[in-house]
Amino acid sequence: MNLSRLQKFYYLKFLRIKGDPNSIAWGSFIGAFIGVMPIMPFHSASIIALCILTRNSTMAGLLTSLAVSNPFTYIPIYYACLKTGNFLTPYEMNWDRIRTILDILISGN
Missing domain, CATH: 1.10.10 (Arc Repressor Mutant, subunit A)
Structure with missing residues (x-):
């Protein structure tokens, strides 16, 4: 289809x-x-x-x-949420920090 x-x-x-x-x-x-x-x-x-x-x-x-x-809108929506969160809060989230957090969650430490 x-x-x-x-x-x-x-x-x-x-x-x-x-x-x-x-x-x-x-x-x-x-x-x-x-x-x-x-x-x-x-x-x-x-x-x-x-x-x-x-x-x-x-x-x-x-x-x-x-x-x-849907899979086509996940990335733009979450990217906009990331940018909005970085703008509105005093915290700065970037891909290196996300990777570090994911490594900790996956390894279980």
């Missing part, structure tokens, strides 16, 4: 979501909000739980999360 066909498939799937516009909008908001949070294994579970609790469109939330947090 080529990329343009996949894009059209998800676009049409999003257009066919049943529900009132308010519910779909709130479901999309929840999906986008959870989608940019760094809780990778819990995205879907969090979106489903929040959409059920608030009685909003679960499918809109999941589709929006898929659009926001």
Whole structure:
């Protein structure tokens, strides 16, 4: 399946979501909000739980999360978060420091 066909498939799937516009909008908001949070294994579970609790469109939330947090958008989003964090806080995080922290976490010391 080529990329343009996949894009059209998800676009049409999003257009066919049943529900009132308010519910779909709130479901999309929840999906986008959870989608940019760094809780990778819990995205879907969090979106489903929040959409059920608030009685909003679960499918809109999941589709929006898929659009926001996919392998093509991870790197730009986290790079923007890194730059924003370096600007707003007095700490400076760079790739050498990240590598040192990852080496410590992987080695278990």
